[in-house]
Amino acid sequence: MNRTASEKVIVQHLVEGKTKPGEQIGLAIDHTLTQDSTGTLAYLEFEAMGVPHVKTRLSLSFVDHNMLQNDFRNADDHRYLRDVAAKYGVVFSRPGNGICHQIHLERFARPGFTLLGSDSHTPTAGGMGMIAIGAGGLDVAAAMAGEPFNLEMPSVMGVELTGSLSPFVSAKDIILEVLKRLTVKGGVNKILEYYGAGVQTLSVPERATITNMGTETGATTSIFPSDQVTRDFMKAQNREDEWLELKADEGANYAEKLKLDLEKLEPSIALPHSPDNVKRVSEVEGTPVDQVCIGSCTNSSLRDLKMVAALLKGRKISDEVSLTISPGSRQVLENLAASGELVDIIGAGARILENGCGPCIGVGQAPQTDAVSLRTFNRNFKGRSGTQSAQVYLASPETAVASAIFGEITDPRKLGKYPIIILPERTAIDDNMLIFPPKKPHLGEVFRGPNIKPLPEFPPIPAKFSGEVLLKLGDNVSTDDILPGGSEIMALRSNIPKISEYTFRYIDPTFTKRALDRKGGFVVGGENYGQGSSREHAALVPRYLGVKAVIAKSFARIHLANLVNFGILPLVFVKKQGYTDIVQGDLLRLDLEGLKNKLFIKNATQDLEIQVEICLSAPEKEIVKAGGKLAVIKAKHAKVEMH
C-alpha cells in the first residue's frame, strides 16, 4: 500500500466507513480541546448528555480568548469552566497561561494521534503529525462523551516543498503563497499534506504556522510528517518518549499535488479584507502603518518571538506606530525573560500584552478610525479588529518588525543582517498554570454565574414550511459576519437569548428584530457560506431566531456541520440561476418530502420554482429532522440507560 501520512493516522482511528474521498467516516478521537469562547457552550452540552466522565485519552480546556473581565460575566465563565473541568476529568489551563493551540503543541500534541478542538485553528497540531480537526462545540462534547467524529473523508492534496527559505522569508510566506494559489475555498474537504526535501528545513513551530493557517483555505486539516525535527522539539519539551515517526509511503497516492520551491518565495502580505488577497510585500511597500500586532496562534512561538527580539535589538519603533506583542504561551514569555530577549523587545517600544488571543479576535487594541493595521495573525475579515473602517494586513513577524521600525509597510530584507535563531535544546518548562483533574470523580458544585443561561431546546423541523428571505448575502460570508467577536459580544457566549441580539450586527442591524417579528424564515448566501471560525453560535443563534433553512451556492465545512447540529437545513442551489431568482423579502415555500436529495422551493413572490439539493448523509438528515444533535444524543443515552 502506498499510503499518505494522513491516511495512516485515519486508518488507525477509523471506526465507521471507508477511506474513500467523499464517503462518510467516523473517527475515534484521542484528544479534545476547547477554549473559553466556545467552551462554555460545549460543556453545557456535555453536561446535558449526562455522561459522568470524559472518555477520551485527554481532554483540555483553555481560557485564552476573552480575558478582559470587563465585568463579572467573563470571570464567571472562567470559574464555570474550571469547575466543570475538575468534575468531568478535563485538564484546565488557567487564564494567562497562553493560547490553546500553542500550549497543546508544546505540552500535549502527539504524532499519530487525533485531536478534535472547538476552534477552527485546531489543525495547528498537524505541525507535529496529528490529524487535528476543528469542529463545533457540540461535536467536541460528543467526542468527550466517547462518540466518534463523523465527517466526509477528505481527499489528500500533497504539497511538495523543495529547497529552503531565503533570509527574511519565513513560514508565514509559505502559507500565504498556498492561500494565494488555493484561495479561501480551495481547500474545502481536503487535507493538505506536506512532504519533500524542504520539510526538514522547517522547525516544528514553523510547520505549525503553516498547518494553523491552512484553515484559511477551508481545508479539513493540514499535516506534516513526524521526523527527527519533531523528535528534537519533543525532546526540548521533555517528551521524547511520546515521539513516533510518521511519514507517507514511497510513491504515496495524492489526489492532487502542489509544488513549492522555498527558494523562490518572497516576503508576502495579505491585503484587506481576506487572507487570500495575497501580494508581495514589495508591491505595497511604503503604505503608512498605524498599528503592528505580533502574536496569535499563527505566529507567537518562541521561534517567532526570538526572531522579533533579535530584529528589534538596539532599534526603536516609529513614533507613528503602536506595536503590541502577545506571546503564545507563558513558556514562550518565560524563556524570553530568562534569556534577556524580552528586554530587547520592551526597549524598542513594544507594548507587551497578556499571553492569549487578544487583538486577533478584537479583545482590546481596536485600531483608530481608518487605521492601517499590520498583524501576524491569520484572519483579516472586515471589522474583526473591532474597528469597521480599519484596513488589516497579514504578514510574517519579520515583515511586522520592519514595518514597525520604518512606520510603513516594509520589505524585511531592508533590515540588513539576518539573525540566526537557535532554539534551546531544553526549553524551560513550567506547567504551574495547568490544573490536572482529581483522579476520583469530584462531586463539588459547579459554579454558574447569572449570565450562564440554560441551552434552548428546539422542536423537530416541520415537514412543510414557508417564510420570508430575511437576508440575501454574497460569497465568503464569515462567521464573524454572522455573529461578531470582540469582548462585548463574547461575554455573552453562554447567554443565547442575549447574544442573539447581535446577529449580523454590522451587515444588517435590523436582522434580529425582523427575524423575531416574522417568526423566522430563510437566509440566502453565495459560495463558501460560513467560512472562518468554528463558533457554533453562528448556527445556534439564527436557529433561536427561527431561521429554518440557509440556501447557499456552497458551505464551509464546520459551519455546515454546525447548522445540522442545531437543526437548520442547509440547502445548495442546483443551478446558479437559483441564486438570482431570489430577492430579499421574497416569500418561499418548502415541502421537505421526507428530506429527498433534490427538492423544489416555491418562490411565491416571483412565482418561480427553484431547485435545491440537500447534500447531507442519512445520519445528518436524521439530526436535522430531530431538531438537532443534542436531541439525538440524549435519546441515545436515555435508551442505553433503560436497558
Ligand code: MIC
Ligand atoms: C477565531 O479565530 O475566529 C476564533 C475566535 O478562535 C474562533 C472560535 C470562536 O469563535 O470562539 C475559531 O476560529 O474557531
Ligand code: SF4
Ligand atoms: Fe485565538 Fe486568533 Fe488563534 Fe482564533 S485565530 S484561536 S482568536 S489567536
